[in-house]
Amino acid sequence: MKEKIDALLSTSAGTPEDLIPLLQAVQQEFGYVPEEAIFAISQKTGISPSQVFGTLTFYAQFRLHPQGRNVIKVCRGTACHVRGGPRLLRTLTNHLDIDSGETTPDLEFSIEEIGCFGSCSLAPVVVVNEDTYGRLTPEKALQIVESYRNNGQNRG
16 A cells, blocks of 8 residues: 555655645545555645644545445435435445444445435435435335445346
């Protein structure tokens, strides 16, 4: 990992203005920003590790932990809320034994809540990776999620 981080940082002049592009490059490579990269970026840019960490936690685009191979996004918009979105979320978090914003220990699944997908006519909506599923019941949501287990894509 250190070699990859060093290679990514070597393309930068190391100015404070490079902070966000460096964080983006590291996340692109690893899927998150590992602690080791925070310290390396700090050294490269002259920005304190706490300021680098503050930037990471300020912007929603950055992650401090690996994300699952399959990302489950549950809509929490008004239409989805009214039509059972909170129940879908509870069912999925209970089934996977993780909370929203977390990843399963085997790195198979992550769950996120999204403000609105703009698919209100399909409420409640869940998106797994790039696939959108609407008019879901908790049972159907579980079947869909399980179809992604161990292979990273829907089997049907």
